[in-house]
Amino acid sequence: MLIKNSRIYFWILLAFTSCIDPVEMHLEPQPEQLVVEGLLTNEAVQAPIKLSYTQRYTKEIGNVARKARYATVYVTDQNNTRYNYYENEPGNYIPESFTGTIGNTYTLHIITEDKKEYLSAPEKMLPTSPVDGLSAELRSRQVINPAGIEVTEYAFQTFVNTSDPADEKNFYMWRWIGTYEVHTQPQDHTRDVQGTPVPDPLPCCAICWVTEGHQNISVRNDALVNGNKIIKQPIAYLPVLPENFNFKYHLQVKQYSLSESAFNFWRILTSQVTGVGSVQDPPPASIPGNIRNINDENETVMGYFGASAVSTNTLFINRTEFPFAISRYIYADDCRTLKNSTATKPDFW
Template sequence: MHAAYKYILIVLPFLLSGCIKPLDFEAEEPAKMLVVSGMITDEPGPYTVNLTTTFKYGSYFSDIEPSVRNAEVTISDENGKTVTLKETHPGVYETDSAAIRGRVGGKYTLRVKLRDGKQYVSETEELRAAQPIDRVYARLKPVVIVNEKNDQVTVNYVSILVDTKDPGNERNFYRWIFNNTYEVTTQPENFMGVDHNGKPVPAPKDCCHQCWVSEKSSVVNVREDLQFNGNALVGQEVSKIPFKPRYFQNKHFVEVRQFAISEGAYRFWKTLDDQIAGTGSVQEPAPANAVSNIKNEANPQEQVLGYFSAAGVSKKSFFIQPFDFGIYAGTFVFPDDCRIISGATTKRPSFW
């Protein structure tokens, strides 16, 4: 995150709205729980911790509720160094970029004190060295899906793959995060408005036709080395992108970060990954068995969601060119200002 990671919370399978007459019954007050996400790495800071809350209804969680404001958040190491994080946005706490930097072998602990006096502390996480990424590359991947007509059709995706070498002298746990930036070309001069009768009429816009769109993958992607201990891991898929004109009319930048995480962090993310890979129904149980490493100091039985981790990082990046796969994705048809696309900017990235 910058480092911000979103936790998967299951929504209620129903909404209560539009009641004609109030119902006369007593409902149990839902339990409110703290949600914490944060990580320190051996990359330069700042490091970010997000604090939110959620409500528990029986075995299910509601959507994330408002951010937790005005908390005291600190990260400390085994040498007694402690840094205080500043709230930069509601519920988002950051270190000063020069205040602390994670180091291999360092042991880090997160502490949170809320306005009501409750204090939470994470288990200590040791920062492990990340294995270098040997190679990151892309392959065109046909995937069979069921379309809106309930027909099976084959669509193309671009699979982002990683090769790395496991050291073999200990158990190792991996997590991958994928970020991408791509250039879009749109047609604001073809924008259509409506007249006073509601009929479409040409309403060309002066700006803008060239933008760069940045995205961050929210896919949970973790693995342990039981099946390849001490050997090469080849072709680990970390993400896939639809092979559509929006993404591949122009060149496309890909960055993959490989994290050396702890066994506890692996178990946490693997539990979430397994749940997401289930039916996807809102009737799925909430991720209560994704064991957090954060506890209420005065009441260890209180359930807290999320995880604070320390991890070494290695990364590689590359460009995908429009004709790398021997076929052209086509022209992106978008008759509007490209700046309205989520994550878009007209500022050319420094790495472009």
């Protein structure tokens, strides 16, 4: 009887599945949209203006966004002084010689290869307070590893302190860059020969320095602390792993002043990027930028051009700051093949 019922269920299931027709999605072609990423600062080395286009909807997966090449890019201040940028690599534009000045107002101008003209709203470079200090606290929590075993995971939660000026609205953004030394084993490298690993030692390199965190940001305003100190603003959560804490870890934090419109842009962007995807999450919102096509007000331009003063502070987290052993990092290859790595020791190391 069990076998007979199983066969009945099988044929019923087959009948249902065989009636399902594939649905063809007919999406209207979407025009490419210009994407602008640019932040002008008072630092000696200026960040680039990056230009690209959004991808079209296609059946293909893995398309890379097209860079906006051969554009004319320049910035003007309130006195109409012009500062030219040039393309040093596809879609990446850097100034010839230019450092922003606190108190000045800057506007971005873009003329694309197909002669479309874009203009940003003026952005005033506001001062920012000094970073009073950085700190790191070792945290632990119980997690289930891939083997299904409960283990203790350690990480450093890092913080920044700063002082907020009184009697004015202030908006802050923080970015961090972490650097650590990593040792690998290129002498143990092998190559596959018909399914068999054969020794293939490499001449270089066993010691590298890896950077991370370039795009990680956090923002806040001074609504709850106006005129007081901002204490222990969370910045980076750094898991303790064999590759990054076998020696020491260098953390650099940059603090930026933002206009209110820039703050709103980054606040919405970070909230969408860090969403966990639950039903309680807010729905995706339109992120208003500050760049427009001067001849077509209906064209949507993505991104934001900002101007900001910068203050910086650094912190070394040493291997001696946690009382337990860390496994040796095993990577039988040239350490330069690791993402964002270099065999050149940083000046601050």
